[in-house]
Amino acid sequence: MSAIKTYFYNIYHSLLTVIVGMRITIKHIFTRSATIQYPTVKMKIPERGRNRLFVNIDDCIGCDQCAIACPVDCITIETIKSTPDMDLGITSKKTKKRLYIPCFDIDIAKCCYCGLCVWPCPTECIVMTDVYEFAEYDRQNLIYSFSNMTTEEITAAQDRLEKYNEEQAAKKAAATVAVKESPASSTSASPVTPPPIKPAPPTVEPNQG
Amino acid sequence: MEFIQTLLANQVLVSILLSALPLVFIVLMVLVVLYTEMKVAAHIQDRVAYMRTGWHGVLQPIADMLKLLQKEDIIPTKSDKLLFRTAPFIAFTGTYVAYAVLPFSSIYIGSNINLGAFFLVAAGSFVVIGILMAGWASNNKWSLIGGIRSASQMISYEIPTALAVIIVVMITGSLNLQDVTKFQDGGMGNWIVFGGPLPWMQKLMLMPFTLVTFFILFVASIAEVNRTPFDFPEAESELVQGFNTEYSGMRFAMFYLSEYANLFTVSAVVVSLFLGGWSSPFGTFMSGPLWGIFWFVVKAYMFMLIQIWIRWTLPRLRVDQLMFVSWKVLTPWLFVCILGVGLILVL
Numbered sequence: 001m002s003a004i005k006t007y008f009y010n011i012y013h014s015l016l017t018v019i020v021g022m023r024i025t026i027k028h029i030f031t032r033s034a035t036i037q038y039p040t041v042k043m044k045i046p047e048r049g050r051n052r053l054f055v056n057i058d059d060c061i062g063c064d065q066c067a068i069a070c071p072v073d074c075i076t077i078e079t080i081k082s083t084p085d086m087d088l089g090i091t092s093k094k095t096k097k098r099l100y101i102p103c104f105d106i107d108i109a110k111c112c113y114c115g116l117c118v119w120p121c122p123t124e125c126i127v128m129t130d131v132y133e134f135a136e137y138d139r140q141n142l143i144y145s146f147s148n149m150t151t152e153e154i155t156a157a158q159d160r161l162e163k164y165n166e167e168q169a170a171k172k173a174a175a176t177v178a179v180k181e182s183p184a185s186s187t188s189a190s191p192v193t194p195p196p197i198k199p200a201p202p203t204v205e206p207n208q209g
Numbered sequence: 210m211e212f213i214q215t216l217l218a219n220q221v222l223v224s225i226l227l228s229a230l231p232l233v234f235i236v237l238m239v240l241v242v243l244y245t246e247m248k249v250a251a252h253i254q255d256r257v258a259y260m261r262t263g264w265h266g267v268l269q270p271i272a273d274m275l276k277l278l279q280k281e282d283i284i285p286t287k288s289d290k291l292l293f294r295t296a297p298f299i300a301f302t303g304t305y306v307a308y309a310v311l312p313f314s315s316i317y318i319g320s321n322i323n324l325g326a327f328f329l330v331a332a333g334s335f336v337v338i339g340i341l342m343a344g345w346a347s348n349n350k351w352s353l354i355g356g357i358r359s360a361s362q363m364i365s366y367e368i369p370t371a372l373a374v375i376i377v378v379m380i381t382g383s384l385n386l387q388d389v390t391k392f393q394d395g396g397m398g399n400w401i402v403f404g405g406p407l408p409w410m411q412k413l414m415l416m417p418f419t420l421v422t423f424f425i426l427f428v429a430s431i432a433e434v435n436r437t438p439f440d441f442p443e444a445e446s447e448l449v450q451g452f453n454t455e456y457s458g459m460r461f462a463m464f465y466l467s468e469y470a471n472l473f474t475v476s477a478v479v480v481s482l483f484l485g486g487w488s489s490p491f492g493t494f495m496s497g498p499l500w501g502i503f504w505f506v507v508k509a510y511m512f513m514l515i516q517i518w519i520r521w522t523l524p525r526l527r528v529d530q531l532m533f534v535s536w537k538v539l540t541p542w543l544f545v546c547i548l549g550v551g552l553i554l555v556l
Contacts (some may be wrong), residue, residue, distance in 0.1 A: 011538060018523060025253045025522040035257045 045130050050113045052131040053106050055146040059091040059125035062099035066117035066126050074110035075117060078103035080157045083164040091123045101147050102154040108134070109142040228319065231308040238506075239469040243270040246517050253521045277465070280458035285348060288455065292346035297456065297463035300339025304470045307332040311477050312387045314487050314501035325386035326374045329478055330367065333433055336471060337363040340442060340452050343464070347455040355451025358528070359435065359442035365535035366432040366439075372543040373426035376550050377482045380405050380415070390486030397490040402483045411553060418549045423483045425539050425546075427512075430475035432535070434468065437520035439531060446525075476512035477505070484508050 036043055045051070062079040080100040082088055088097035117126055136142050149157075244259075244267060251258030259266025284293055309319035310328050322328060337360050344356015378384055380401055381392045393399050395406065402423045404412035432439040443451030453464045480486060485508075487501030495504075526534070 007537075018519075021522045022518060025518060028255055029249065029252045031255060033252060033257045034255045037257075037260060 045132070049130060050115045050128045052108060052129050052134055053111060053117070053144075054127055054129045055104055055106070056125040056127070057101065057104060057146045057148050059093070059123045060101055060104065060146075061091060061095055061097050061123055062101045063122060065120040065122070069116045069120050071114060071116060072110045072112055074107040076103060076105040076107075077101065080154070081161055082157070083160050086160070091125070093123045095123055100149065100154070100157045102149050102157070104146040106144045106146065107142065108144055109139055228309075230317075231305070231311075231319065235305070235308070235466065235470045235473070238473055239466055240270040240274070241510075242469050242472065242513055243273065245514065246520075249514070249517045250521045253518075274462065277462040278459060280461075282458040282460060283455070285455050288348045289346040292342045293455075294460075296339050296343035296346055297460040297467070298339075299342060300336050301463050301467040301470070303332055303335030303337075303339055304467045304474060306335065307474045308470075310386055311474070312390050312481055312486050313505055314498045315387075315391075316498045317502070318387055321385065321387055323383075323385050326378060326384045326389070326482070329386070329474075330371050330374060333370070333471075333474070334363055334367050336467065339467070343456065344442075344452040347452070349455055351448040351450070352452050352454050355442045355448045355454070358448075359452060362432060362435070362439065362441055362531060365532060366429045366539075369425055369429040369535060369539040369543055370433060372540065372547065373422050373429065374482065376419070376422045376543070376546055377401055379547070379550055379554060380407075380419075386481050386486070390481050390488060393485040394488040394496075396488075396492035397485070399488075400483065400485045400490075414553045415550060418546045418553075419483070421542060422546050422550075423479070425543055426483070427479055428534075429539060430479055431516055431519065432531070434471045434475050434516075436472070436516055438523040438526055440525060441528060441531060472513055472516065473509055476509040476516070479512055480505065480508040 062077060064077050064079070067073070067075040067077050078101070080102060082098055082100055088100070090096050113128070115128055118128060134142075247258045247269070248265075259269040262268040262272055284290060307329055310322060310325040310332075312318045312325075340359040340363075341356045344352045344354075344359070347353070377389060381389045383389055383392070393401055393405065397403070399406040401419055404415040404419055407415065435442050441451075442448075443453060448454070453461055456464060485504075487505040489496035489500060489504055
């Protein structure tokens, strides 16, 4: 008796569940689909989303903090000290720029979008933008160069620095010679010798933050 | 037909032309059904499917077909070459043969034979030979299991189909599908699902039996075309692609075409046996030879929609459940129906 009961119950139950399932699926036919037609319609990305890096090179002071913070070493910064007679301007944060930046390369293919480079920047010049479509056919194209210095400018800056360094070295040599010579000439006359005029330090330590 | 014959005055040419007509229909229908299937599937899953090729992707089925035709035809080295090559064509022939007896309209039927319904059941089981051949010739365990499963499934479900056809034949008194359709002509009330054009007392008594028969035939027809609740021969998650694992290119396209053509055949069988075939559901309104084609295709298309809907709703059965449904549920219930219908018709 119970076998017959289960037989009919199974038929009834399977029909019922089929109808329940089909009611659910037909409801979904008439609900709005969740698909976004991506290349033409784009999803709004979060305001603080981390995507492609951008460097506002005019504000960069070449402090190298972002490169140090980067866990994958995708940032390469080279700097050239500027001579005191050159004025590189100030950043938007009112920090004086003292370094030329001939090379500021970010290998975005290595970047892991952690955002660790953004926080230490004293001038807030390295930021993450909302651009996320930058696929390239050649991997070399993914190395972004942010430096705006031309080769001539770089060589000129290097030449100036070298010349300045030579001048400073010559001055220093002259000063030491003078210091050495003066006690030799008048040993007892003036024991108290004025300290040699120290040359101005060629650069200040870069960190201003 | 008379008109065309006098126009061409060539018997051979006319018969070739008329027998090629369903082929054109199949290709067009398959494109439409492919598109519908993908769209319905996508919307059931809250997606949108093709959107780029043409307006809402209407050209995508054509692109798919062209892609399939261009693909390389790979034949495995260790396979039985002759069987492997012929299997898709036999499967498609089995499907195509069934189109000969489908009454598309009151004036168009490929072959108006007296054993139409019987021929359909026979032709339906012909497809299984192609599938079994493909499974065997591929020399691949998955294909073989798919082919064997297909054979067992088809044989099991032929019986409910045949029994359901018997019930219709008992009511109409004819195996000719054109006669069966003519019997139901004259509005929705005359359809065999609702008891046929009999005196209302008899009709009311027949209705529960015909409804059950209709439902069982529908379930059996889904199993016949190997669609999802019963898609054992090509159960993707179990057998990769079943019998057509090793097929590619044109030959795979043949199987594909055969599957969808078969989908239309079984829908057409259900429609012409139970839902009045080409006859208009509103009596004389919108009825005529050309409207006949329209109604026939629309009704069959509705059935295909329901089959697609079921496909994307229900998960696959277990193999023993498949056999259980066929032998222990559908067949006994049909015996009860045969008994009931016979008693009502005799009394």
